[in-house]
Amino acid sequence: MANYMSFIFKNMELCFLMRQLSMKDEFTFLHSYRVTKIALSFASFLKLTDQQKRELQFGALIHDIGKLYVPAHILTKKGKLSKEEFDEMKKHPLFGIRVLQDYHVSTEISHIVLYHHERWDGKGYPNKQSGENIPFLARLVSLADSLEAMTGIRPYRTSLTWEEAYEEIKKGGKHTIRPTINHFFFVMNGKSRDSY
DSSP states (O other): OHHHHHHHHHSHHHHHHHHHHHHHOHHHHHHHHHHHHHHHHHHHHHTOOHHHHHHHHHHHHTTTGGGGGSOHHHHTOSSOOOHHHHHHHTTHHHHHHHHHTTSOOOHHHHHHHHHTTOOTTSOOSSSOOOGGGSOHHHHHHHHHHHHHHHHSOBTTBOOOOHHHHHHHHHTTOTTOSOTTGGGGGGTTTTOOGGGO
């Protein structure tokens, strides 16, 4: 975690945002850290440029920054959200873009925050973007976010093993962000979630 904290402290805007997030909800803060680790494992496999890696790391760390404006009783609820609560939760990418208006971040980082819940088939949110209209780095964070959600510890359900999550994505379930993206997992199959 030391490398991530060093990266945060070298970026004062990021440092301030992450401090706010950790004070609002430590669970979301730690989730963002784990998503970043998974996303960067993709970056190494795909041989992204240093600039892309920096943008991916920054964007993954703050992808849920819009949750600063989600009511605390929804954010920390220990159970399944009602339809109304989930509708409110789905606004967090838009809230995130509002937060970033006061900061100097690249378009690519903003796209990660806005598009990380979009899906290849257009059934995501908030804008129902589909296919190549979803920026590439946002797709990587979306995939990492799905993996962490499936394998991470949640109070309301049993987490999947890395292998179970791998199979869920490989068979083209609801978490697939692109029909051909599953090849990322062939090199990772067999790793436990503790590796991330």
